Amino acid sequence: MAELADALDSKSSARKGVWVQFPPTAPILSIDSFSAEKRCLIDITVSATNQVMRYTIKELVTRFSVSLPPPLARELDRMAREKGYDNRSLAVADMIRAQLVEHHQQLGNREIAGSITLVYDHHRHHLQDLLTDLQHEHRKVIISALHCHLDHDNCLEVLAVRGKATAIKKLADELIAAKGVKHGKLTITSTGKDLPG
Numbered sequence: 001m002a003e004l005a006d007a008l009d010s011k012s013s014a015r016k017g018v019w020v021q022f023p024p025t026a027p028i029l030s031i032d033s034f035s036a037e038k039r040c041l042i043d044i045t046v047s048a049t050n051q052v053m054r055y056t057i058k059e060l061v062t063r064f065s066v067s068l069p070p071p072l073a074r075e076l077d078r079m080a081r082e083k084g085y086d087n088r089s090l091a092v093a094d095m096i097r098a099q100l101v102e103h104h105q106q107l108g109n110r111e112i113a114g115s116i117t118l119v120y121d122h123h124r125h126h127l128q129d130l131l132t133d134l135q136h137e138h139r140k141v142i143i144s145a146l147h148c149h150l151d152h153d154n155c156l157e158v159l160a161v162r163g164k165a166t167a168i169k170k171l172a173d174e175l176i177a178a179k180g181v182k183h184g185k186l187t188i189t190s191t192g193k194d195l196p197g
Contacts, residue, residue, distance in 0.1 A: 100190075101195070109164060109166075110165050110194070111163060111165075111191055112163070112188055112190065113161065113162040113188075114160075115158055115186075116186050116187075117156070117159075118131070118156070118157045118158075118175055118183070118184045119154060119155070119181070119182045120155055120178075120182055121180050122154070123153060127178060127180035134174055135159065138171045141161050141167050141168055141171060143161065145158070146158040146159075159175075169186065172184070
């Protein structure tokens with residue numbers, strides 16, 4: 001078992017599928033202590049003869065240090081409490097994810113998801129036809145639509161979209177620029193596939 005302990009302590013411990021020989025009479029190793037100390041998940045397979053053990057190490061968290069001015073750290077803690085985060089790390093992780101989503105929307109070849117929200121005057125001549133035509137032209141990126149009558153004059157339309165960032169931004173720009181649209185907004189999020197949990 002000493003070989004396993006040495007492997008876990010070495011830099012090579014991040015490799016997957018490492019085979020380790022150990023004598024069958026070796027004392028039992030507390031894997032829980034390694035997973036707690038190393039903050040990793042260890043998957044172990046022992047052969048029928050207890051001669052060979054295979055383990056896979058999966059890192060669960062990475063620790064890093066951030067230096068902040070005290071007032072900023074207090075504001076972070078206050079915001080984390082107000083939003084219901086259990087700790088500072090969860091709040092920081094969500095802020096990093098939000099920045100990654102923003103960054104990915106700037107990369108035209110990335111697939112993104114989001115919504116386009118429009119408020120418009122439905123009495124405007126041909127506006128409804130234009131909006132419908134634009135939606136049909138971009139049916140590959142529009143995955144759902146919601147239409148609501150806000151009052152006698154105004155409608156709210158929400159389009160759920162998914163596709164390449166450039167295509168979604170182009171569609172949003174065309175819809176928001178249409179004459180008669182009083183307000184429009186593109187809200188971007190991730191499809192979830194490229195965003196770590």
